[in-house]
Each structure stands twice: as structure tokens, then as C-alpha cells.
Amino acid sequence: KKHGVLASQLTDALTRRRPNTGTNVTSMSRNEASNGLFYEQEPERRVTDLVLPTEVRQAVNQLVEEHHRRDLLRSHGVEPRHRLLFVGPPGGGKTSLAEAIATELAVPLLSVRYEGLIGSFLGETASRMETLFAAVGERMQELIVQRVMPCFHVTATALELVSSALTGYVELVAERPNLFRFVVGSHFSDDHSRTKLLDNGRNLSTAMTEVLAAMVRAHGGDADHLEYTADAILGAVALGVLRWLNEPTIDKDELIAQLTPVIWGAVSAAAAARGVVIAPDEQMALFGTAD
Secondary structure (H helix, E strand, O other): OOOHHHHHHHHHHHOOOOOOOOOOOOOOOOOHHHOOOEEEEOOOOOHHHOOOOHHHHHHHHHHHHHHHOHHHHHHOOOOOOOOOOOOOOOOOOHHHHHHHHHHHHOOOEEEEOHHHHOOOOOOHHHHHHHHHHHHHHHHHHHHHHHHHHHHHOOOEEHHHHHHHHHHHHHHHHHHOHHHHHHHHHHHOOOOOOHHHHHHHOHHHHHHHHHHHHHHHHOOOOOOOOOHHHHHHHHHHHHHHHHHHHHOOOOOHHHHHHHHHHHHHHHHHHHHHHOOOOOOOOOEEOOOOOOO
């Protein structure tokens, strides 16, 4: 079968990125509700560009080293530090240092606008805080899509595609565990609106649905309403990865090995329910070129 047309549609739908600006951090998409609450800049300063006291430079270098060698630390049951508190008078270089650290760690730099966050009306500040947190969750989804989707640009078996996509997902979570904990924790808290849970997870869910639909359509199956299966897979994987972060009794490779058959089972069962058989060793050139 030819998958070229389908591949082109998937590429357009799932890899919508801004033009490359030469940096390794992409900007966050902004919606109207979050405008004025914060701004994101692409960090450019390096730690070596700053004039710092010796003890501050040593502390920063140690922090960066912890994150670069996080796998070694976790093998000994230790997490790299993820929270920093900068103290000092205005104009002392706190923001510049935060930007430099963001550059070294290749993470986005978000700055909250105090005047845009604090409101004068009852409940306004809380509403804006919720909007801000939702925007952070959306950013996490963008990062996941950007990390996982390149895994589909290779000709591999169906099972290998599942495994490689999961590997990209888990590696991103391992790099930014606090952001992942925040997103998952807020989504599964008792007081979180179910409607907002669905809305906030729409981008990642849509990307997952498109991938499932591509696999089913490539075999002539009905790909309508696969969003329910996509949401179930994402929820199960998120909770499994969250447990691993909180209780890392196995290493990252073992986690991937355990979760891969779970995802594959859901994908193959969803396809079978639509009269389609996808063999795990079948070559899936979803992002190939038309011949």
C-alpha cells in the first residue's frame, strides 16, 4: 500500500513548528486567555557570559552537571535539583542568571507578569492562576509531541514505532519530572474540572488520535472516533510513568519494556475491533514519501 499521501497529512497535522531560529528551545503557542500573564523568551545567554561570584558560579555549574548526569544520580536513588530561589535587589542579575541556566539545560524560560496575574476583582487572581497553569500544561504537551513525533519519521515495524515513541516520551519526562508531575497531578486531582481536563489535554490527544487513525486507515479500516482509545492510552501511560518517577524501583529501559506491550495491546485491539489486523513485525512507513 502507498502511505505517501497519508504521511503528508500526518506531517502537516502533527509537526506544526515555528521556523527554526537556531536555538534548541522552541517557543510556546499562545492563546488569547493567557496573553498578558507571562511571556516566553528563547534563552541565549550562557553562564560563561556572566560575571558571577565564585561560589555562585560553582553552585550553578554543579546544578547543570547534576542534570547532565541525571541518569547516574537516579541509579543511586538521587534526583537532580529542580527548584531554585534567587534573592537580591532589582537589577542584580537574577533574570539574567535564570536565562543562562535555561540555556545550559535547554529548557524554555517563562516569566510571569505580576501586573497581569494579580486582579482587583474577587476571584480574578485565582482564575488567572488557573489559566497560567493550563498554559504550562499545554507547553508540556507541545514538548511531548515535538519529542515523540520524530520517532515516526523512520521505516520500522509497528511494534518498534510504539517502542521508539514511548522512549522519546519517557526520556522527556525524565528530563523534566517536576513539570510532568504538575501536569498529571493537576489533571487527576479531585477538584479539577473534568471538562477542563479534556480541554487541556486536547493537543496531545489529537496528535495520538491522528497516529492511531493513520495506522488504521493504512489498512482500509474505519478510523472514526479513535480519540477515546487515544485518551485511554495516554492516561494509562501517564499514571505508569508517574509511579515510576515517584517510586523508581526499575530503570528507564525496564519501564519502557513493560509499558510497550501495554500500548501495543491497546493499539492492536482497537484495530481488531474495526476489522483490521496490524502485525507487530509489519513495516509501517507512515512518514515515507509517495512512490
